[in-house]
Amino acid sequence: MIQGAPIDAARARELGVIDEVVQGSPRDGGVAYAQKLADEGAPVRRTGDRNTDTAGFSDAEVAEYLKSQARALKGRTTQEKTIAAIKAAVDLPLAEGLKREDELSRASLKDRESEALRHVFFAEREVGKIPGLPPMEAAPIRKAAVIGAGTMGGGIAMALANSGVPTTLIDVSDAALERGLGVVRANYEVTVKRGRMTADELEQRMGLIEGATSLSAAGDADVVIEAVFEDFELKKRIIRELDQVTPAHTILASNTSTLSITELAAETKRPAQVVGLHFFSPAHIMRLLEIVRGAETSNETLVTSLEIARKLRKIGVVSGDAFGFIGNKMMQDGYFREAEQLLLEGASAEQIDKVMEAFGFAMGPNKVNDMAGVDVGTKVREELYKKESRPDPYFVVSDALTAQGKLGQKSGEGVYSYKPGDRTAYPNPATEDLIRKLAADRGIERREISDAEIEERCVLPLINIGAQLLEDGIAYRAKDIDVVWTAGYGFPRHLGGPMFYADTLGLKTVLARIEHYQKQSDYYWKPSPLLVRLANEGGTFEGYDASRA
Ligand SMILES: NC(=O)c1ccc[n+]([C@@H]2O[C@H](COP(=O)([O-])OP(=O)(O)OC[C@H]3O[C@@H](n4cnc5c(N)ncnc54)[C@H](O)[C@@H]3O)[C@@H](O)[C@H]2O)c1
Structure with a gap:
């Protein structure tokens, strides 16, 4: 409850949260279980009469637990309300306990933290819906190839293997390849050691990643993700070669952090199938995938890229193609x-x-x-x-x-x-x-320099540039920016992302403070016209999103 982490049915059964887990038809299973209770003459069981084992729930123990979670819960208050509700359930008669819980829950619904967390929750589910994109089928991804077995390439290969996609990992030499595959195996071994994967599963995942030292080994892939050094000439050379060795349907993706996808695409005869797939480090763990749409990237390529994100259990956010994309x-x-x-x-x-750590990063x-x-x-x-x-x-x-x-x-x-x-x-x-x-x-x-000035000067430019990205059409919606920053850059989720946070500060205030710093540098602090307009209209970024839906 404190971490908001879901539990599965088997664990819920173990904890006594539910009575039974049935296989097959829920209806038949439910009827059979009710019949069993009737046959046994099971007594009526009232929740209010249940005795609760409160071991481990003294004030001191609760405080100790919260201390152990301090890092994850920094800046948060919801867990205090949760604990108060549990205490009410334990200490008070049922009716009073329910009333107290209801009060706490209503109060919580209104606080900013809860609004921000709900905003992020729904935003993560909406960013995959691209305005103006006609419904269409994603192309199947049966095989993938990753170029470059470094930090990112290895992690991307793991993300693909974890989703069951056979992947060829390609680097320049046997030595580079061996080093890369060694890191992949070592990462999996840590997971095994932590009990989150069996040794058999490790071998099965490794079995899905095949090493190679020639780009022609990417010849049977439906998508190739390039993750070599951030060097434009090198990336151009590689994409030209990939264009030669892969069949016409293959999507050619680049994991570049800042370079132009449109210019890379221009090196190929298939610019419609060139896209940016910008993973974050460590790529097998981080949930964000920025999908960069070049000038020629087709809707089909975009839809397939969003499907790749879904398949890899990541959140795909589409960005336009300009220096540094959104994040x-x-x-x-x-x-x-x-x-x-x-x-x-x-x-x-x-x-x-x-x-900035006190702010929540x-x-x-x-x-x-x-x-x-x-x-x-x-x-x-x-x-x-x-x-x-x-x-x-x-x-x-x-x-x-x-x-x-x-x-x-x-x-x-x-x-x-x-x-x-x-x-x-x-x-x-x-x-x-x-x-x-x-x-x-x-x-x-x-x-x-005061702490307050530091916080303002680090956070306000995020809002101002975010507004400019909206104005320029690089980001579709303010919530897309919020998802990029909460899922990819560690912006505190309980503040909802930079654009949601701006709304809570009030855009008039935000604009006034940006104008204050504009005296220092007109270039870095020039207020975005969209921010000026919204502030003058008494608008919000949430309203801006709604007006464009
Ligand atoms: N490291 C990050 O946090 C991060 C995050 C997002 C995106 N990126 C981007 O990902 C890309 C890779 O970054 P990295 O940090 O993994 O770099 P890295 O130096 O760890 O790995 C690059 C790999 O590419 C290989 N390589 C070089 N030339 C090659 C060629 N011609 N053919 C095949 N392989 C070749 C190298 O041997 C090396 O193993 C860059 O474009 C970078 O901007 C990095």
């Missing part, structure tokens, strides 16, 4: 860019991370940067600068760290410093010096 655009140009700006202006990495932006690899963003920007520019300062700290080989956890030092075998982030005086120098070079006056 990475908001992260790069909004949240993370502002977090770096705050470093230059005088906030410490620890302070920023602490504030599992990890602050600086820790995420170090964990993902500081160079990952630098490579993304190198590709970006070939087409677009950004006013300075734009990730000058991260790019300087990359140039010095301080790539985060993997190199022992990045924004923070690390000790061998320990992922704890320690303050890094060398990086602090670097930041001070980069700030001085730019004449930025350093000052003390």
Whole structure:
């Protein structure tokens, strides 16, 4: 109840929540069970007369349990109401207990946390419905191929194998392949060790993943997902070759984080069957799949991509094709860019991370940067600068760290410093010096920055860029953005996602605060016209979605 985690019928039977589990026809099973009770002369059993075993439910034990769940329940209050309702059920006579539960439940329905969680719940179920898409059948996916057996490719192959899809995993050399397959096996072994998979199942999954070192091995796949390095020329070369070696019906997908799907598609003779399938790391676990629609991507390819998401038990959100799609655009140009700006202006990495963790993210932006690899963003920007520019300062700290080989956890030092075998982030005086120098070079006056300012400056750009993505038609609905950020980027679900959160703040307030920061940078803080319009009309993003349904 506290975690909101469903239990299956067998476990419910074990716990005494239900009386019997029957196989076959529920009606016949129900009648047979009733007959058995009648034959046994089973007595009437009133819920109100039941004795409840309250072992493990003292105040101290409840407090201890909640402490153990603190990370998952950060910022949440529902569980306190749940516990109060259970206490009422145990301590009060039935009628009074029911009344108390009813009061608690009604109060809960009205609070923001509950509204936000329901918003996310329904949004996750609606994002797969694409406005204007005629009903059509998805093409069958009988076999898949994944190119690149690195971090992402291995995880994508696991996600496919977990759904029973035979998959060919392809890398350049036997060594690279062996390393990749080794990581896949090791990941499965952890699952076996945790008792969530049997050794036989492990072998069966591994049996579904076949390794190869030539792209021609993708020749019998219905979908090929490319996950090689984020290098446009390399990706173009690979998709041209895939276009040669696969049959005409095969969908060619790229797991690129930011590159143009339309331009990749233009390298092939089948641009209608080229699509972005942007997985998140770890790909066999993370539930989000951004489906990127290139200029030529057909409705059929889109429908099949949504079906692939469903089959892999992921949430597919469709995005238009522009730098960073929905999620990475908001992260790069909004949240993370502002977090770096705050470093230059005088906030410490620890302070920023602490504030954003208190807001509800599992990890602050600086820790995420170090964990993902500081160079990952630098490579993304190198590709970006070939087409677009950004006013300075734009990730000058991260790019300087990359140039010095301080790539985060993997190199022992990045924004923070690390000790061998320990992922704890320690303050890094060398990086602090670097930041001070980069700030001085730019004449930025350093000052003390309040926690409130940090939170605002990290969150408001998400809302503003989100509004711009709606305006530009990159995201269909505000709720699509909310799902991307809650399912893929760790935005707290109990705040409903950035656009829902904006509605709860009030768009007038949001706009006023954005205009306040606009003085700092007209480029990074220019209010989106859609936000201005909605704020002036007294509108909401929820209303915007409804008007477009
Ligand atoms: N790491 C992430 O968190 C993440 C998240 C989403 C998307 N992505 C994207 O996924 C892609 C892969 O990222 P990654 O982190 O898995 O990289 P990685 O470096 O871990 O793996 C890349 C793999 O591609 C292989 N490769 C390179 N050239 C090849 C070729 N010509 N043929 C076959 N294989 C080749 C490499 O040997 C390596 O095993 C990138 O486009 C990246 O932007 C990464």
